[in-house]
Amino acid sequence: MDNNTPIFTTMKRFAAVSSxxxxxxxxxxxxxxAGYAINDADYxxxxxxxxxxxxxxxxxxxxxxxxxxxxxxxxYAKELLELQSNATPMxxxxxxxxxxxxxxxxxxSLFTSFDMTPAAAASLGQVHKATINHxxxxxxxxxxxxxxxxxxxxxxxxxxxxxxxxxxxLFNKALDLNDxxxxxxxxxxxxxxxxxxxxxxxxxQTFFAEGVDAVRVPEVIxxxxxxxxxxxxxxxxxxxxxxxxxxxxxxxxTLGRTLFRAWYRPFYLKGWIHGDPHPGNYKVDADQxxxxxxFGCVRRFDISFVNGVIELYEAxxxxxxxxxxxxxxxxxxxxxxxxxxxxxxxxxxLLYDPLLDDRVxxxxxxxxxxxxxxxxxxxxxxxxxxxxxxxxxxxxFMDRASVGVGAVLMRLKCEMxxxxxxxEIIEExxxxxxx
Numbered sequence: 001m002d003n004n005t006p007i008f009t010t011m012k013r014f015a016a017v018s019s020x021x022x023x024x025x026x027x028x029x030x031x032x033x034a035g036y037a038i039n040d041a042d043y044x045x046x047x048x049x050x051x052x053x054x055x056x057x058x059x060x061x062x063x064x065x066x067x068x069x070x071x072x073x074x075x076y077a078k079e080l081l082e083l084q085s086n087a088t089p090m091x092x093x094x095x096x097x098x099x100x101x102x103x104x105x106x107x108x109s110l111f112t113s114f115d116m117t118p119a120a121a122a123s124l125g126q127v128h129k130a131t132i133n134h135x136x137x138x139x140x141x142x143x144x145x146x147x148x149x150x151x152x153x154x155x156x157x158x159x160x161x162x163x164x165x166x167x168x169x170l171f172n173k174a175l176d177l178n179d180x181x182x183x184x185x186x187x188x189x190x191x192x193x194x195x196x197x198x199x200x201x202x203x204x205q206t207f208f209a210e211g212v213d214a215v216r217v218p219e220v221i222x223x224x225x226x227x228x229x230x231x232x233x234x235x236x237x238x239x240x241x242x243x244x245x246x247x248x249x250x251x252x253x254t255l256g257r258t259l260f261r262a263w264y265r266p267f268y269l270k271g272w273i274h275g276d277p278h279p280g281n282y283k284v285d286a287d288q289x290x291x292x293x294x295f296g297c298v299r300r301f302d303i304s305f306v307n308g309v310i311e312l313y314e315a316x317x318x319x320x321x322x323x324x325x326x327x328x329x330x331x332x333x334x335x336x337x338x339x340x341x342x343x344x345x346x347x348x349x350l351l352y353d354p355l356l357d358d359r360v361x362x363x364x365x366x367x368x369x370x371x372x373x374x375x376x377x378x379x380x381x382x383x384x385x386x387x388x389x390x391x392x393x394x395x396x397f398m399d400r401a402s403v404g405v406g407a408v409l410m411r412l413k414c415e416m417x418x419x420x421x422x423x424e425i426i427e428e429x430x431x432x433x434x435x
Contacts, residue, residue: 089121140234183393237283256414332392
């Protein structure tokens with residue numbers, strides 16, 4: 001059998017992922033059914049290493065699972081949360097083969113320089129720094145190169161994820177994750193389409209063209225891009241958290257304001273969410289501009305969904321139970337009992353807390369996620385006791401992204417009046433045509 005065929009790739013992937021999923025499933029079953037805790041932190045580290053070396057969607061989804069309280073044992077969650085920024089890169093021979101496949105046998109002649117060592121490696125691809133001659137001036141580029149056979153790997157991984165979700169749901173009914181796989185599949189397929197990502201970049205570049213928010217977005221070089229290779233202008237800067245270490249409190253506050261508006265304005269004015277808001281996707285240049293990276297995971301929402309987000313904010317601000325229920329139903333939640341509504345409101349108040357509090361403050365009062373994690377655990381347990389809740393698929397990345405950007409702001413240790421910032425965006429929305 002040809003080792004490069006989709007069938008062979010699928011079989012190999014099934015074998016690799018099955019052993020990993022099987023080990024985690026056995027751990028969950030062992031703890032929840034037999035009451036036997038393996039309690040082996042080393043195994044969790046081994047799991048992280050295995051997923052990191054496999055690349056692909058399973059690594060991304062494992063990290064997503066780590067953000068759901070009680071979905072997997074705590075030592076697994078701790079290790080899996082580190083996956084995205086610690087992916088193992090592929091070597092020079094792989095890079096040469098992939099570049100030749102995308103740009104032809106003479107691809108190296110298109111560049112004046114090309115660094116075979118990746119500047120960054122993630123779950124679906126890696127980025128290399130290169131230079132071209134643009135109008136007789138050297139122009140630095142970021143070349144995002146997709147790993148081979150990723151569509152086949154996505155299909156194999158999602159099949160295995162059904163086993164993991166099925167095992168989890170046997171013992172905990174708090175969240176019905178049936179729609180989660182569909183949403184993850186749709187978003188991952190979009191991430192594999194670099195032509196789609198190029199469109200996302202163009203949209204964000206137009207949105208921030210006026211420069212009001214001190215936000216910078218790369219420019220795509222279409223002549224060097226394909227559906228699996230994306231050539232963009234290189235944006236030089238330090239990672240957000242590294243840069244913040246040398247900033248004054250006032251500078252951190254300014255940067256936090258920029259990040260808050262860079263994430264929320266596209267959502268409330270256009271229905272776009274940058275669905276992967278972790279520190280690695282934000283940099284800061286020498287002029288304190290915020291550099292946005294990685295536009296593969298941009299979720300688009302219709303106006304009714306965005307209206308529901310604002311309606312729930314107004315419901316909590318005015319303590320209106322009826323408006324809260326209307327917001328939940330607008331999003332597709334159904335068969336809500338009074339008990340379920342109370343639990344959902346508790347979770348909503350946690351998420352909206354900084355937006356409802358009209359004063360200067362951190363995004364979380366104690367600069368830690370302890371309160372949020374404790375509340376999430378309590379909500380999760382209450383949902384389990386009440387028979388569970390079917391989560392509309394739109395929430396898979398909406399919830400993950402909003403919690404993620406909050407975590408970045410928390411680590412930035414900025415202090416702002418988030419309520420006023422949010423009210424400014426809502427007011428701006430009233431004079432903006434949603435499209």
